[in-house]
Structures are given as C-alpha cells and as structure tokens.
Amino acid sequence: MPESKQAKSEGTSAPSERPDATIVNLSNTKLYILDTNILLHEPLAFMSFKENDVVVPMTVLEELDYIKDSKKDVARDARVSIRAMEDLLHDATPEQMLDGVSMHGLGAGETAPTGSLSIFADLTMPVNQQVFTSNENDNRIINVALHLQKKLAPRQVVLVTKDINMRLKAKGAGMGLVEDYRTDQLVTDIKYLSKGYHQFEGSFWEQVTSVESFTEGRDTIHTIDKRVLPEAYINEFLIDDTKQFAGIVESINNDTLEVLDLGYERLMSRRAWGISPKNIGQAMALHALLDPHIDLCVLTGPAGSGKTLLALAAALEMVIEKNMYDKIIVTRSTPEIAESIGFLPGTEEEKMAPWLAAITDSLEVLHKNDENTKGSMSYIMEKANIQFKSVNFMRGRSIQNAIVILDESQNLTASQLKTIITRCGEGTKLICGGNLAQIDSNYLSAVTSGLTYIVEKFKNFSGSATFNLDGVVRSRLAEFAEKEL
Numbered sequence: 001m002p003e004s005k006q007a008k009s010e011g012t013s014a015p016s017e018r019p020d021a022t023i024v025n026l027s028n029t030k031l032y033i034l035d036t037n038i039l040l041h042e043p044l045a046f047m048s049f050k051e052n053d054v055v056v057p058m059t060v061l062e063e064l065d066y067i068k069d070s071k072k073d074v075a076r077d078a079r080v081s082i083r084a085m086e087d088l089l090h091d092a093t094p095e096q097m098l099d100g101v102s103m104h105g106l107g108a109g110e111t112a113p114t115g116s117l118s119i120f121a122d123l124t125m126p127v128n129q130q131v132f133t134s135n136e137n138d139n140r141i142i143n144v145a146l147h148l149q150k151k152l153a154p155r156q157v158v159l160v161t162k163d164i165n166m167r168l169k170a171k172g173a174g175m176g177l178v179e180d181y182r183t184d185q186l187v188t189d190i191k192y193l194s195k196g197y198h199q200f201e202g203s204f205w206e207q208v209t210s211v212e213s214f215t216e217g218r219d220t221i222h223t224i225d226k227r228v229l230p231e232a233y234i235n236e237f238l239i240d241d242t243k244q245f246a247g248i249v250e251s252i253n254n255d256t257l258e259v260l261d262l263g264y265e266r267l268m269s270r271r272a273w274g275i276s277p278k279n280i281g282q283a284m285a286l287h288a289l290l291d292p293h294i295d296l297c298v299l300t301g302p303a304g305s306g307k308t309l310l311a312l313a314a315a316l317e318m319v320i321e322k323n324m325y326d327k328i329i330v331t332r333s334t335p336e337i338a339e340s341i342g343f344l345p346g347t348e349e350e351k352m353a354p355w356l357a358a359i360t361d362s363l364e365v366l367h368k369n370d371e372n373t374k375g376s377m378s379y380i381m382e383k384a385n386i387q388f389k390s391v392n393f394m395r396g397r398s399i400q401n402a403i404v405i406l407d408e409s410q411n412l413t414a415s416q417l418k419t420i421i422t423r424c425g426e427g428t429k430l431i432c433g434g435n436l437a438q439i440d441s442n443y444l445s446a447v448t449s450g451l452t453y454i455v456e457k458f459k460n461f462s463g464s465a466t467f468n469l470d471g472v473v474r475s476r477l478a479e480f481a482e483k484e485l
Helices: 003-009 036-041 058-068 075-089 094-099 137-152 164-172 264-268 280-289 307-321 337-343 348-366 373-383 414-421 450-457 476-484
Strands: 031-034 053-057 116-120 157-160 177-179 197-200 211-216 219-225 237-240 246-252 256-261 296-300 327-332 386-390 402-407 429-434 464-468
Touching (some): 031 137, 036 058, 036 075, 053 058, 058 075, 058 116, 058 137, 075 116, 094 116, 137 157, 137 164, 164 177, 237 280, 246 264, 246 280, 264 280, 280 307, 280 464, 296 450, 307 373, 307 402, 307 429, 348 402, 414 450, 429 450
Parallel strands (some): 031 053, 053 116, 197 237, 327 386, 327 402
Antiparallel strands (some): 211 219, 237 246, 246 256
C-alpha cells in the first residue's frame, strides 16, 4: 500500500487545503465519481471498487436526502446508502471527509475495498471552474468530474452513471472516462445468458460414448461422461434435434453427470389446470413449475410466449388440485406504482388490479369455455386465495407455504430482487417472469437487469431452474410482430 494511503487509512494525515491533496499522489489507482442513480441501483456500490478511491459529490447527497423521504420505490435504497456512508464517516473530521476515509476492513476476500471514500463540496465550486453554469444536478456532478480530471492529471478519474444522456453530456464536455456501473453485470451480452436447456445437434445418444443407467421407482437415471457437456449446471434440460430424448441434469460430479430421463413425448403430454404445452420450451418450463423441489423458477422470453399463463396454470394446479400450497400471491414492479397506487380507490388488491391485468387476462383464458366465465374466475380466486400485492409492501414480510408470482421482474435491480427473494419462507415457491426486451427503467438494460443477474447467480443452485421461452404462441399476429417489428 502506498505510504500516503496508509497514513490516510490510519487517520493521521494532516488536514489539507484542498480536497484532492491526499489522493493526488495515488496515480496507480483510479478515482471514481458516483452519480446518484448508482447508489439507488446498488446502495453499497461505493464499496465495490476494490483498491480505488471513491468520491461522492454533495449534490448526490442532496438528491439522496430528497429521495429518502419520498414515496418512490427507491426511497429505502436511498436510506440504506445514506446509513452505510454515515457508519463509515461518522467519526471523521470535516477535513478527513474531504480528504478521504479508508474503507479498509469493510469487507472480506479479494473484492473487499481498500480505497477511500470522500465527499466533494461541489456546491461551493467557483464559477470559473465550472464547464456547465446551469444549476441542474447532473451538470453539477459533471463539473466535479471535469474539475478533478484536470486537477489530478495524469491520474485516471472516472465518472460512473447509469444515465445514458449524462454519459453523452460528460463525454461531450471533455470527460475522458465515463462508465456504466457493471459490478453486478454477469454477462457482456444477452445472447450469452443461460437459456435453461441445451439442445444437441442430431441424436443425444450419438454424443454419448459410455453410459450407466439405473432405475429408481419409475425414474431412469443415466450417468454420462461430463465431457459431453462440460459447462452443464444443475436443473439444465437436455434435448436433441430428433425429438426423441429429453432429460434434466440432476447432479454434477468431477467427471460425470447424472441425467434424469424425462422422455420427450412424456414431457410434451404434461398438463396443468387444463392446458398443455404448445412447444418443448413450454413443456420444460411446466415440468419445473410443477416440481415441488424447485423453489425458484425464472421465465424469460418475448411477449406472447406463455410465461404468465404457464405460471398461473401451474400455481392453480398445485394450490387447488394438489393442496401443496395455501395461497397464490401475485405482485409486480411498476415504475410509477409507488406514487400512483395511493390515489386509486379500494383495498390493496383493488388498487393493484389495473397493474396485474395480465393475471386476470390469463385467468379468463383458462376458464373461457366455462358456462359462466366471470363466476368461475371469482370462485377460483377465492378458492386459491389469490392475493394481489404491491412489491413495495413485500419488504419485512415472511411468506410461508405460498406460491409467489412476480410479474414484469425485468424492471427490478439485483438488490430489489434480493429483497423479494429473501421474503420467501419455508414451503414457498417463487416464479419470476419477465421480458428483457421490455425494460421500462431509465437506468437498466438487458445485461444489468436484476432478472439477468439472478438467472446467472442461481443457475448452479439445485433449488432453481430457468427457461427462455423463445416461441410466440399468443397468435400469428403477435408472432409476426415479434419477428419483424
């Protein structure tokens, strides 16, 4: 560790006349300036830059202060971030807060931070040091980045923001290094995202040189060489082009894979609440949805691929027909929900109904052939104890023995999804559905969505399964639109 940094971490460095005096000698590390949206996306993001130093402009603290008392769904994230920074800085003098307080000891392992966190008093910057003279918050933060870039040269100074337009403005104003926050990005392109299955060219058995098979009850399990599929993960489905074989990876050893033989035709013949799969993707998803040993099912795919319909049909089958769960809780994230739900009339369920029309639409499809469709829907909603809940009210709860359907989860960050997943108690199954091509958040993309994050993080967890449903089955109109528009 450089001598100047060691002195700073011990709190023995003398107060300097300028905020950047201490860090100017650390040209072997970078200085990251964080925008507000980074701390709302990941409240502890300032701890994610390892040996590099982090600067939080005063304008960012002002924005966090405004948001923490608002009704927005990110208010909690703002409070968490503020408390975490206060825990680190509460014993620091004003001079030390400007110079930087070491984050050494805040974490463990190779990713633990060893750099410093400092506050930059940008509200008092002289006008002659500002590139942007308008008083917009984004412009203030860019001014800080440009000032430190000039002052600390040749040290690398990086502005980190999830706002695409702010990145363009900063680059246009002369900022050399502007980045998105990618610490929680596990794939570089959505095409590399796990699909939940592997399709072999030709016949599956042509790929296998040796196999040992044994039977447990009605199940047949094949032990094959791991070299057939070196990158296999638990609960990954295996199919082939011949439509003769379908299996699922049950366990992975050093040199072998254990594959449960599901049978292609048997998989396609599964039914739930009167519906059967229209393609092999839906068949694989339905198998996992109906498996009580799988606690988390993640369904991705385009609009019209059957995500919501399959989830609801499987939930009704397991709650009403099989009595495996007590209730169905349906929730979703909507960007404006926190501010608009309070103005809607009725109970929480009635307030949520407009946002969860996809569920009621699917319920209507499942009972469209009944003599009295609306009567059947009302009966089933009461029988299955279907509850519509706002995602904001999921915090602090412990949900037991229920099926939770989380719709439109592509709009959630990794930390927001973690909050919901950790609410699931004993005997609860969580079904997350989302279309990564329809992200409404201003600061999320397909590769940074929390849905993408959990697909990759949970793919080796034996209690989870993921599926990418790539066939549009809603109608030929929807299929054509998905391909051509």
